[in-house]
Amino acid sequence: MSTLLTKRLARSLWRTKLRLYSVILMIAVGVFAGISFGTYANSTQTLYDNIYADDEDGVNLPDIWVENSAATWDEATAASxxxxxxxxxxxxxLPLETCEPRMVIDGLMFHIVEGEEKLIPAVWHGIDEGRVDRVWMPENDCCSGRLASADDEIVLDEHAAxxxxxxxxDTVSIGAGHGSMDFTVVGIGYHSQxxxxxxxxxxxxxxPGTFATGYLSDTGIERxxxxxxxxxxxxxxxxxGSPEYDLQSTDEVEGERLSEIISSVRDTMMAADDASFITYDRSGVDSVEFLRADAEGAxxxxxxxxxxxxxxAGITIFLSLQRLIQSQAREIAILRTLGIPKSAIMPGFILAPIAIGMIGSSIGIVLGVVFGGPAMVAMYEDLLxxxxxxxxxxxxxxxxxFVIAMGVVLIAGIKPALDASRMQPLEILRGQHEVRLSSRGIQRLTSRLPTTVGLTIRSSMRKPMRLIFTFFAVGLSMLIFGTMSLMMDSMGGLVGGIEDQNWDAQVNVPFGGEDAVIGWAEEEGADHELMLVFPGNAEGDTRQFLAYxxxxxxxxxxxxxxxxxLEGSLPVAGATPTQVLVDEGTMMFLEWEVGQIQTVMFGPFSLDVEIAxxxxxxxxxxxxxxxxxxxxAIGLEATTVLLxxxxxxxxxxxxxxxxxxxxQKxxxxxxxxxxxxxxxAIFNAILGLGVIIAIAVLFNTLLMNLSERDSELATLRVLGAPISRIRSMMLGEHLAIGLIGGVLAAVFTIVMTQYLISSFVQWAFFFTLQPDIMAALELILVVVVISVICTPYGTWRVSRMDLVEKVKDLSQ
Structure with missing residues (x-):
C-alpha cells in the first residue's frame, strides 16, 4: 500500500509540472552557484600559494618588510x-634566511597614444640579488623574455604591457623625478606587489594605459x-618555512610568533637607525591582502x-507538499481506515523532496563543474x-x-510528512479539513466593512498559518534579486566620493620638490593645494592606515x-593634543570613540591625537x-600637490x-x-537568476494560495456571486499580500545585504550599506505588481471550475 501511495504522489507531482520544474530549477541554481563560486575561491587560493612559494616556480614572498618611508639608505647602512x-x-x-635590500620608487612612463604623449603613473623596482620577491614569469602565453641585467633594460609588468x-x-621612456630615460623591454612578467x-x-x-610597473636591475634603478x-x-x-601571520579580517592573533619577531626587528631598527620606517608582514602589502581577501570573501x-x-527552494517545497497532502487527503484517510500504519505513509512524502533534491543537485553539479567554475575562473583572468x-x-x-542543498530540502519535507502521517480519517472523510470558520473576533471586526472587503478578509484569515507562510515565501522570493541590487547600489556609491573631488590631478613630488610644481601651476593658472600623505598605525596595532x-x-x-x-566636528589646527578626523571603518575596527585621545605611531615616532x-x-x-x-609630527612638508x-x-x-x-581623477x-x-556580466547573471526565482516562487505561492480555497470560491459561485465580485476579492487579497510581502522582502533584503557586507569588509576594504528608500519602494512595487498579475489567472481558473465536483463534499 505504501508503494501505491508513493506512485500516486509521484503522479500528482507530475501533474503540476510547472511547480515541479521551478523547484528543481531553484535547487540546481543554488548548487550551480555554490560550485561556481567555490571553484573560483579554491582555485585562486591555490594559485596564490603556488605563486608565493619558495621553489623554482614561485617568487619566494618575504615574511617581513622594513620600509624607509621618508628617505633612502646607502649601501653601507643597508648592509649594516x-x-x-x-x-x-x-x-x-624560525631562523632568518635572507635579508635583501631593495629599491622601490614612484615614477612615470611617458607613453605615446595616438601621436600625443601621455603621463602614466608608475612604480619602478630595482632588483639586485633577487633571492626573494622575484619577478614571476610562468610558462604561459602571458609572459616571455628574461630578467633585466644591464642598466638600460627593464621587465615590464604584463598588465601594463x-x-x-x-x-x-620595444623601447619605453620612463622617469622618477630626474628627467626621462629610455629602457629596452627584455621581459614581460608579474610581481607579487x-x-x-x-x-x-x-x-x-x-x-589599461593608466598605470605601469617595471622591474629594473639595481644599476638601472640607480641611473x-x-x-x-x-x-x-x-x-x-x-x-x-611559511610562518602564519595576522589576518586583517579577524580579531584573532594567528601569527603570534611572527608578531614577536616583527616587534623585535622594530626595536632593533629604532636602536640602529633614526630614519622614519614602518615594519609589516604580508598583510601590509596591498596586493597580497586584497587578493587574499578576495579569495576569502568568495x-x-x-x-x-x-x-x-x-x-x-525549501519554502516552495514545503508549501508544495502541504498542498499535495491536501489533494491526497482522502486517499490517505482511506489507507488509514484500512489499517495502514503511520510509518508506511511517511516514506512517500520523505522520498518526494529527496528525489527533487537529487535531481536538482545533479543538474547543478553538472552545470557548475562544466560551465560555472570555468566561467568564473575566466572572469577572474579577465578582471585581474x-x-x-x-x-x-x-x-x-x-x-x-550537495549536502547543503539536500539538508535544506529534507528539512522542508519533514513537517509535511509528519502532517500526512497524523491525519485523522474521520475528519478527512467528513470534509472537516476543508471547512474553516473565521473567529468571532474577525467576524465582528469585518461586519461593518463592505461585503466584498469583509468577505476577503474573513476568507484569508480562516487559515492563518497558510497566510503567514504566503507572506514569508513572498518576502523570501525577492531575497537574491534585492540583495544583489542593494550590493550593486552600495558599491556604485563608492564612485561618488571620487566624483565629488574638485582636483583634476594629484602630483606626487620628491621630498622638497613641491615648489617646482607650484611654480608650474601658477604659470598655467591652475589652483593648487599641498597634501602630505604618510603611513602610520595605532599604538599596539600593526595594521596600517594612511594619514592625510x-x-x-x-x-x-x-x-x-x-x-x-558623519559624527563630531571638524578639527582645529594647532590644538593640543592634535585633533584629527578618523574614517568610520578605522573607528569600528579599533573600537575608538569621538572625544577619545589615542596614540598613533609614525615609524618610531608617537603622537597623541584627539578624535574630533x-x-x-x-x-x-x-x-x-x-x-x-x-x-x-613627521618633519616633512608635502608629498603631493593637488591641481x-x-x-x-x-x-x-x-x-x-x-x-x-x-x-588623474x-x-x-x-x-x-x-x-x-x-x-x-556576472551581476546581470545573478540578477537574472534572482528574478527567475522570485517570479517562480511568487506565482507558485500565490497560485497554491488560490488552489487551497477552491471549495470556498466554488461555494460563492454556487450561491450566485458574480465573477466580478470574486475578481475584486482576489485583487484585494493579492494587493495586500504584495504590500505585506514586499515590506518583508525589503526587510529580509536589507538584513541579508548587511550580513554579506559584514562578512566581506575588513581593515583593507570597508564600506557600509546605505539603504535607499527609493530602492526599497521599487522592491515593494515589483512584488505588488507580480502579485496583482496573478489575479487574471485566478479568475480564469475559477470561471472554469467544475462547481459540482468542488462543493459536493460540503454537503456532508
Missing part, C-alpha cells in the same frame, strides 16, 4: 642594518633615480548563496589579468554543496577634497590631519619630469567604469 637584524634575531626556531601593446624589444594591479591603496584595478650604488629603501626579510559567500537559494594556472573543482566542494595632511579640511562642495562628516569627528566614504583606513600638524586645471590646460612633459607620479573614474563593465 641587515647584519644587525641577523645578529639580534629573537627566535632560533598588454594594456599599452608593448612587446619584447602588483598582482592586483592598482595604484597605491586603491581597490580599483587600473584601467633612473640618480642614486648612489647600493641605495635601498626596503629590507626584505625571509624567514625559514569562500565565505558561496555557502551563503547556495544556502540562500536552497532555503527559498592573472593566468589561473592549474585550476580545478575539488570533489570536497561538490560534496559540500590637508591644507583645508572642509565638508563644503567647493573644497579641493570635501569630506563627508568621524568621516564616511573611505574604502581604506584613513586619518585626516591639518597638514601643519602632521608636518610638525585643479583650468579649461584647455593639460599636464605636460615638464611637470612629468619634476614629479614622481601623477594620479578621470583615470580613476575610467577604472571604476571599466570594473563595473567587467563585473556587469
Amino acid at each position: 642594518l641587515c647584519q644587525t637584524i641577523s645578529e639580534q634575531w629573537p627566535d632560533a626556531s 598588454s594594456g599599452m601593446e608593448i612587446g619584447l624589444g 602588483h598582482l592586483f594591479f592598482s595604484q597605491m591603496s586603491s581597490i580599483l584595478p587600473a584601467d 633612473l633615480a640618480n642614486l648612489s650604488a647600493g641605495s635601498a629603501n626596503r629590507l626584505l626579510l625571509d624567514v625559514a 569562500s565565505k559567500s558561496y555557502p551563503i548563496i547556495t544556502g540562500m537559494i536552497a532555503m527559498v 589579468g592573472i593566468p589561473a594556472i592549474g585550476f580545478h573543482t575539488d570533489s570536497s566542494l561538490i560534496v559540500q554543496n 595632511g590637508l591644507d583645508v579640511i572642509s565638508t563644503g562642495d567647493d573644497a579641493m577634497s570635501p569630506l563627508n562628516l 569627528g568621524v568621516t564616511r566614504g573611505e574604502i581604506s583606513r584613513t586619518v585626516y590631519f591639518h597638514r601643519s600638524d602632521l608636518s610638525d 585643479s586645471l583650468p579649461e584647455g590646460v593639460e599636464l605636460d612633459e615638464q611637470i612629468g619630469e619634476m614629479s614622481i607620479g601623477i594620479t 578621470q583615470d580613476m573614474l575610467d577604472s571604476f567604469d571599466s570594473l563595473l563593465v567587467k563585473q556587469q
